[in-house]
């Protein structure tokens with residue numbers, strides 16, 4: 224049974240807004256990403272997971288428990304970082320974090336201090352007067368230090384600078400190594416590419432694709448770009464029957480897409496050609512998603 228199981232979830236806000244017949248399943252120990260443009264339905268989905276919203280149709284179960292009906296019990300397994308952070312009260316970061324750890328019944332203050340230091344977070348500051356980045360860091364420290372089985376995070380790196388984002392990614396890897404299950408939405412393709420096992424792409428309230436990141440990382444079909452010194456070579460190469468694309472006659476450049484098993488054959492052929500350069504075009508997750516969105520239009 225999946226650890227997080229969403230089946231046919233629908234929340235219809237009218238005028239085509241909301242989420243519609245959405246299903247997804249997250250296995251224990253997975254890092255699962257959730258990507259989509261503004262208004263696609265990420266927060267609405269996450270709020271159902273936390274039991275803050277009641278579905279019009281469908282169900283969300285977490286570790287076999289209904290996220291709406293058993294919301295209090297589900298929260299025992301889950302640490303949550305909301306998309307918009309507004310801390311209640313007027314306490315210092317330290318008092319807030321200690322309260323959260325106490326309330327969760329789990330976690331460890333020493334770990335909280337360690338993570339706060341890594342994030343260069345001043346926990347003596349008042350939570351009300353904290354900047355956006357400080358609030359985000361405080362929420363992250365609270366979630367990570369509470370040692371929950373599941374982390375559900377709505378755009379957790381918003382407001383973090385690139386250095387802090389790298390620290391966040393390293394912490395997330397540590398959590399995965401401990402066997403934690405992580406569900407996070409993000410706009411930042413690069414961070415999803417680096418850490419996720421799978422990524423669901425949401426558009427207009429519907430999941431349009433689920434990408435297994437291994438297919439991107441270990442893609443056996445690669446694209447190479449090359450430029451020829453002479454038109455004769457360029458023209459001759461074009462006649463060899465390779466899978467070519469992005470042919471730029473005026474620059475004598477082209478891309479070739481080829482499976483790893485055929486690379487030796489290509490190298491042998493290229494010995495007969497005079498090249499200006501030959502380089503691999505790395506397949507990025509961003510390019511992959513952009514292609515999917517183009518195909519969907």
Ligand SMILES: Nc1ncnc2c1ncn2[C@@H]1O[C@H](COP(=O)(O)OP(=O)(O)OP(=O)(O)O)[C@@H](O)[C@H]1O
Pocket residue numbers: 236240241259260261262263264265266267268306
């Ligand atoms: N309470 C509500 N009442 C009416 N419409 C809503 C409500 N909450 C969300 N919506 C609409 O539902 C759609 C999905 O919103 P949601 O906040 O889930 O998207 P999102 O993918 O999280 O977007 P963002 O990246 O901007 O946070 C949007 O069109 C939004 O305007």
